[in-house]
Amino acid sequence: MVYVYPQRAQAASAGTFVVLAAHVAAMAPQTSIGAASPVAGQGEELPATEQAKAINILVSLIKGLTERRGEAAAEWAEKAVREAVAATDQEALELGVVDFVVPSLDTLLQELDGFEVELLGQTVTLETTGAGVKRIPMNPIESFLHTITDPNIAFILMTLGINGLIFELSSPGGYLAGVVGAICILLSLYALGVLNVNYT
Template sequence: MRRTGWLALILGLAVGSAAAQETAARPVLWLRVEGALTPVVADYLRRGIQTAQEQGAEALVLQLNTPGGEVHLTLRLVSLLRESPVPVVVYVAPRGAIAGSAGTLVTLAGHLAIMAPETAIGAASPVGGQGEELPQTLSQKVKEILKAQVRSLAERRGPEAVRLAEAAVESAKAVSAREALAAGLIDGIAGSPEELLRLLDGRPVVVRSQARTLRTQGAPIVPLPMNIVEEILHRLVNPNIALILLAIGIQAILIELSNPGGWVAGFIGAVCLLLAAYGIGVLPVNWLGLLLIALAIVLFILDVKAPTHGALTAAGTATFIAGALVLFAPVTRSPFPPLSPWVAGGTGLAMAGFFGFIVAKALQAQRRPSLMGAAVLIGRVGEARTDLQPVGMVHVAGELWTAQSEEGMIPAGTPIQVVGIEGLRLRVRRWTPAAGQEAERR
């Protein structure tokens, strides 16, 4: 009996130890979002949740540093987080990061919310698509919707957390990480990934109405960065990049139109314009700026065909720069970076230089002496198409000419060389390699 008891105890300890090691070995998937919340972030988060589920991850950490984003997109992100079958920890980091505006709702939507020291959260009052203040009635409606949303997300954290979350929406209140922790708005403060895993270990969470306890002590961290397509699209919501792509696309398309038959310039132009269109579609823009840019392109093209050059190019440059500044005019409380005046000016000057180069080439072509006319036929080699007795037909420079032989009859098919012109009649003689070399020496 004693031996059986000891054996059962050893087996129980072994099984328990193996189970504990298996639980601790489950990875923690780590996602990172920097900058404004865009549609790409929703796709990235959906992919991360699916990957975490497939890999059997213990938890998914969404490291967040954002000034916010559009309301409807934010509600999509909240829905993704709350419906996740894997526990999601929203981690506002690194030091100095913010979970501003829509980032507040995303942070509260996580199953756990952790912030790094020296970070901030709040200022979630809604604004319009261009960053402007909403009309009073509409603003009140949107605020009530968002307040109801944050109440539902913060009610499990206590009444003080609910009051603070509502104040973030109603009066754009923002607080530090320590203030948020004191109010119960977040679940803890961690200064590093390792400290975060220690803090999460043993924490209870409710995932799809199912209670469970996190086991993250010593768990391996598996980064899941954005793929190349997501990274490119996420970076495109920058007015400086969008403007440069727009200018490159326009120039490449004009090059393709001026030299049809190729495909490289046209392909590059189409890709750049499509990428620029994506960025412009996400960014808050003033469409008057796009009309001004179109007017600038028209002025550049007209300058190429004008009898005098320079004035229209200068006007087009000024119009292009003004259009760029109007298109991406700075808006209040926008989560997106502003357009740099240096980028706008440099892009406008580059466009002017491009069209100036075209004008210079056009003028050079106009000054070039004409290569048309009968005089350029002297010395050209052709072929007799009929017998020259001594007059007949010859083929020279792609055309049929009447010609007279200077050395008797020349049979059809004989190579000939033009030695003179009388009116519309060519004077020719037989052509041989030796005669051609002699003519070149002369």
């Protein structure tokens, strides 16, 4: 199950694929989905040939994800990739892109009770009456990495790092400024998406 929540949240770009891949898709009021056209790493347009290849492969993928949701949903999904169209929660519900529009997770669990989904070729009826919700907070490392991915903090780290290295080069011998500067630069590169880090 994928739930686009809270209000004013959006399942844009890759988020559209995540929602459509779910056995059950739901959205909160005042949310949106779509605009799944491929772009380069920094948001710029891809070269023509690469863009055509990316669009065609993504269209075939998104069509496969929406086959079970009907023709209207499949047509909309293709436009989401080719034309970057988006839909509100109510539009997505009318098109069959999502199954529910509900204001809260508790309401969603109530609506899900008795809902049927296909799992491994078998029809399964969900039983969610009395189901509890367990919230899993971020651990300290995740919380730290989430904090530094704020663009403002990332650029502050980059500035501190560059200044630290400049200070170290102009007054060598202490090492502290250089080490701190290097760490700040590495953190800023991670935050800006330049470095891929797997800490698990």
